[in-house]
Amino acid sequence: MSKSRICINICGLDYVILSDENQEYCVQLSQEIYNKIKEIINSNEGINKFMAAVLTAMNFCDKYKKSEALVSNLKDINKKCLKGEMDAKNVAEKLKKDNELLKNKLKEIKKKY
Numbered sequence: 001m002s003k004s005r006i007c008i009n010i011c012g013l014d015y016v017i018l019s020d021e022n023q024e025y026c027v028q029l030s031q032e033i034y035n036k037i038k039e040i041i042n043s044n045e046g047i048n049k050f051m052a053a054v055l056t057a058m059n060f061c062d063k064y065k066k067s068e069a070l071v072s073n074l075k076d077i078n079k080k081c082l083k084g085e086m087d088a089k090n091v092a093e094k095l096k097k098d099n100e101l102l103k104n105k106l107k108e109i110k111k112k113y
Contacts, residue, residue: 010034011049036060 003018008030019026033056040052047055 011037011053033060 003020006017006019006023006026008015008026010030010033036056037052040055041047
């Protein structure tokens with residue numbers, strides 16, 4: 001997929017970015033960034049736009065890192081579940097074979113007596 005040039009505005013400044021995403025998505029992201037910067041400025045006296053932008057970047061980076069850790073954890077859990085599923089299938093298959101052997105032995109015993 002080719003990258004598109006997309007114009008976004010954050011805190012009154014225009015940025016042209018290259019993105020694989022559509023313009024609507026990029027505008028939504030820029031609006032979310034702006035809202036977070038505005039929230040930080042409004043809740044902290046003496047914070048300028050640059051400081052708020054850095055704090056916003058820290059907040060989003062924190063969320064990203066925690067999301068990465070969660071995804072990694074979920075992948076590990078999924079691998080364990082898949083291994084457990086394979087183990088259960090193998091046990092079930094072995095039990096089926098054992099059951100067939102026992103049925104055959106029972107038939108043999110019934111024939112003898």
